[in-house]
Each structure stands twice: as structure tokens, then as C-alpha cells.
Amino acid sequence: MNVHDDGHRDSIAENPPRALKIAVAGKGGVGKTTLTSLLAGHFVGLGRPVLAIDADPSPCLGSALGFPAEKLERLVPLTEMDHLIAERTGTSVDGGSGAFFKLNPRVSDLPDRLSQVHNGVRLLLLGAVQQGGGGCFCPASAVLQQLVRHVMLARDEVVLLDLYAGVEHLGRATADSVDVMLVVAEPSQRSLKTVAQIKRLASDIGVTNLLFVGNKVSSTEDLQFFSDNAPDLPVAGFLDTSELAIQADRSGSSLYSIDRALATSVAQIANRAEESCLNKVSIAS
């Protein structure tokens, strides 16, 4: 593992680019949703517009962001909007449309129409659908893929994509517009194995800028474990195990708002992520 130097940090602070597309990946339960919510809190604190996308079939990002129950109830995952999907793809809700449907449905109005906003964060739920590879390609997945592509290419915001388990929400066509993928792990061999798998899958679909985030750090042994065992990736930073996580969960508040130490650590992760995008541009140009 190698840690970025402090390179372009000052220029980012003075003149932050508006749009930034961050995907968050990692094994189940390592803290993807927690990291996504912390990043959202950080960027909102900087006055930047944030669109958070929950790709988990049983969505949790809203509660991690402290969304109140009435807003969560109004959020319907895209893939459950049968009438909308039928309308946009030229099919019928009962599936009696035959084999043909529009592959490039209109989606540009959907991020604003289907989302809810709380404390400056706009939240959109994708819902469950088999994606990519050998998975199904049905009207719902056509709308979903088009929506993710649109958001990644056209939205002028900080987009945070909580990728749930794998990277399958990112097709090849979309991968290119991911500025940085943060791969999260906890100090366990299994979660580091998943980091290595994600590294391969991400490279297969063309995501080139990956940074490692070590979460649930409780001791210097944990840090040493990461340093000895993590796959070779640049490090964005580490997050300590927070004693306030349970309290945030039970009170329905965001961890960012109650844990100042994590807020500080995530600021460093966000800065390194953004800095790596500048490096990416300069390497590419």
C-alpha cells in the first residue's frame, strides 16, 4: 500500500470542482453505507450539492443519513416503479409487451422526481435488479442502467454511489465516468479478499482510479494488519471504530453529525479521493 502525498490539497481547497463521482464498494457489512453517509455529511458541510444513490435492495443509506421516517416512506426504489418503467420503455406493466423495449429510455427527470432531500443531501434508491454479465436484461434494468449512466455523466453534483455488494451497477459505459472508487474493508482476511476481487472486477470494466479505505480500526494492530495484508492500492484513509455508531442508529441521526473524530477522518479521505481525480486527469492528459 502506498499513501498519497499532500500534493494538490491546497488547490482543491481553494477551487473545488463541482462535479465529483465517487463509487463505494466492498464486502457486505464492512461499512460502505457508513462511509457514504460520512462523505455526504462532509461535502454538504463544504456547501457542495450531493446526490447519494443507494443500490442496496434493502436500502439503509437513508437512515444512515438521518432521513426522517416520513421522507423514507416517500422514497420508492426505481425498480419498483412498474408503471414508470413500462411508460419509459414502451412496454406494459403486465409484461405483455413482446420481446422489444426501448434500450435508451428517457431518465433525465428521474433523479429529481424520485428523490427526497434532507439536510442538503438528495437521496435516490435504485432497488433490486439483476445486472450486467449473465444477469437479466429487462425493462427495469434498462431504465436503471440508463439512470446510473445519466447520473454519472450529466449530473453536476458530488454523486456518491453506495454500490451494495459488487460492482455490477456499473456497466462499461458508466465505469469511465466514475472519478474514483473507494474500496472499503474491515481488518479481516475475508474483507481484504473481497478488495482484491473488486480490484480485478473494476479493472475489467475500466474503473482505473481505486483507493483503499480501512474501516473499524480499534487498535494499532488493526492498522498493522491492513498494512501487512491489504492488496496493493493507494490508501485514502482509515476510520476508527466509533462508539457512537449504535447511538446514531438508535436515535436515527447521522453518524457524521455526532462523531467529530470520524468527521475529521472522512475529510482526509474525501480530500485524497478528490486529489486522486486531479492526478488521474493529469496522467490522462
Ligand SMILES: Nc1ncnc2c1ncn2[C@@H]1O[C@H](COP(=O)(O)OP(=O)(O)OP(=O)(O)O)[C@@H](O)[C@H]1O
Ligand atoms: N467505523 C465504524 N464504527 C462502528 N461501527 C461501524 C463503523 N462502520 C460501520 N459500522 C457498523 O457496521 C455495520 C455495517 O455497516 P454498514 O451498513 O455501513 O456496512 P455496509 O458495507 O454498507 O453493509 P451492507 O453490505 O450490508 O450494505 C453497521 O451496524 C454500522 O453501524
Ligand SMILES: [Mg+2]
Ligand atoms: Mg450498505
